[in-house]
Amino acid sequence: MKFHPSLVSGRVDSPLGPVVIAVTDQGLAGVWFDGQKHLPDMTDWAVDDAHPMIVRAGQQLTRYFNGEAATFDMPLDLSGGTGFQQAVWQALLAIPRGATTSYGAISANIGNPAAVRAVGAAVGRNPVSVIVPCHRVLGSDGSLTGYAGGLDRKIALLQLEGVLL
Missing domain, CATH: 3.30.160 (Double Stranded RNA Binding Domain)
Structure with a gap:
């Protein structure tokens, strides 16, 4: 970055x-x-x-x-990432609160279905935790996968958003 x-x-x-x-x-x-x-x-x-x-x-x-806001209203500067990373981070922004997706789905959404591992790496390098919701990405089988902030935080964020684990 x-x-x-x-x-x-x-x-x-x-x-x-x-x-x-x-x-x-x-x-x-x-x-x-x-x-x-x-x-x-x-x-x-x-x-x-x-x-x-x-x-x-x-x-x-x-x-x-505090559960008082579901969205964030801040301009973002994601220019520190590569074009590919920025595409992945933009795809993360499209995941609504209370929903989850998989790395494979993000790969398909950005038009590069074979890039699942590269998507995983870009998700892991997301510089704007919580606001760019990388915690909403799960494994293809719905399992919790890595989170740069730690799995305990990922679980807490998903529970705060009403995702049943």
């Missing part, structure tokens, strides 16, 4: 642990749980917990975790 040099980050608390939020002038570029796989090196990022877009994202996440 290549992140924009003007990226600004901040931290907020969530019921599933601390979250790092990253933004650019174009929009929300990252949401990661502490300890999440594929966590980028943030040493050179500016830190501003009071940045208006970080505050807005934190408020929307709080409403989501």
